[in-house]
Amino acid sequence: MKLSRLPIWIKAAIIAAITVLLVNVLAVTLCTVPFDGMENSIYKGEKILVSRWSYGLRVPFSTERILSKRAKVGDILLFNNPSPSDPYRSVWRRETFIGRCVGTPGDTLMLDNEYLVTNYKKISPDMKMLYSYLPSAEDTLVALIKHLGIKNNQLAGYGDKRFIRSFSVYEYYILKKYLPKDFVLEPLVKEFNRINSVHSFVIPAKGVKVDVYPWNVALMCNTILHHEKKPAYVRNDSLFVNGRYSKSYIFEDDYYWITSNNPLNTCDSRLFGFVPQSHLIGKAEYVVMSPDRGRLFKKVE
Incomplete structure (x- = not known):
């Protein structure tokens, strides 16, 4: 027809x-x-x-x-x-x-051993971190969470000594304004405990050479193997591409570092x-x- x-x-x-x-x-x-x-x-x-x-x-x-x-x-x-x-x-x-x-092609990010961005406060007020507090303070915190209208906030972990919840940078700022002065709500991982585990990671850019270090060699190898489609492997913290030892690599594509707002969700980079x-x-x-x-x-x- x-x-x-x-x-x-x-x-x-x-x-x-x-x-x-x-x-x-x-x-x-x-x-x-x-x-x-x-x-x-x-x-x-x-x-x-x-x-x-x-x-x-x-x-x-x-x-x-x-x-x-x-x-x-x-x-x-x-x-x-x-x-x-x-x-x-x-x-x-x-x-x-x-x-x-x-992180965009050519950027340098400071990441810790769990690949968390350490300068998160410069990225988004919605980026979340884990905070701990005493179990005896649970009722006070829950009441304030409800009063301030903070949504979808559940316990991320608990024990005899500390309870754990995740809050965004903005939520933490607001909570600190209303919590009693003696209420201790602190980041689960303190900055001084992380400083020795933080390293610089260069986000690969097309045509740009990236140097290989022990802390980025695994990421480099996986990217070259799965996305650049070149045979690559790691031996004793050294990178080998096409069977040859490589101190650096020039990428053929642009790459990004993508994260979730919530550190509990790891469907990201x-x-x-x-x-x-x-x-x-x-x-x-x-x-x-x-x-x-x-x-x-x-x-x-």
């Missing part, structure tokens, strides 16, 4: 369906937030509008990009899993994650390392569906 012979309403439906498909493939897409790692920026179950043009359009069924652009520090972006259970599965067919970009430019889908722009009506059409920041 020719299209010209179809009823007008069927033609309109076909055109509308094609238009929606093209917009979804070429311009924007909707993402349902799969976990609570990005609270308080976005919440689990919310639907987010993602712009596919933010970093250059990724050609459908490919990792090539049109008018490729780099993400910026602070962007909340959608990306494909860089470390899937099936490494041979095409990038565009892998599961999607959402997180905040804290702490788990899978550097995220290639080719895996980026787009930038999260607006909340379009949420159980909290007050958040509808709120810009994602």
Whole structure:
């Protein structure tokens, strides 16, 4: 049957369906937030509008990009899993994650032994840390959490000596203003205990040489092996690429360091390392569906 012979309403439906498909493939897409790692920026179950043009359009069924652009520090972006259970599965067919970009190609981050960014306060007021307090102070803290309207805050750990909760930089600031002066709410990992375990990590950039050190050799090797597609291995803290000892490596792609707001959620670069430019889908722009009506059409920041 020719299209010209179809009823007008069927033609309109076909055109509308094609238009929606093209917009979804070429311009924007909707993402349902799969976990609570990005609270308080976005919440689990919310639907987010993602712009596919933010970093250059990724050609459908490919990792090539049109008018490729780099993400910026602070962007909340959608990306494909860089470390899937099936490494041979095409990038565009892998599961999607959402997180905040804290390191762009060529940046240097200070990371501790657990790959936590130590200068987190410069990144986002929503970035969370773990804090401990005495069990006897639980009722006081819970009452204040409820009074201040701090949402989705559950015990992260407890024992006879200390209870543990996670708070964002902003939440901690507000709590300290209202808590009694003798209330001790302190970071679980103090800065002076971390200083000896903090090292500099250069985020790989296309065409730029990155030196190899004992603390970054594992990340370097995994990135070269899985994303640069070169045979690589580590022996005695030394990197070997194509069977040769390498003091440095020049990368062929741009990479990013992406984190969750909540340190309890490790679906980020702490788990899978550097995220290639080719895996980026787009930038999260607006909340379009949420159980909290007050958040509808709120810009994602």
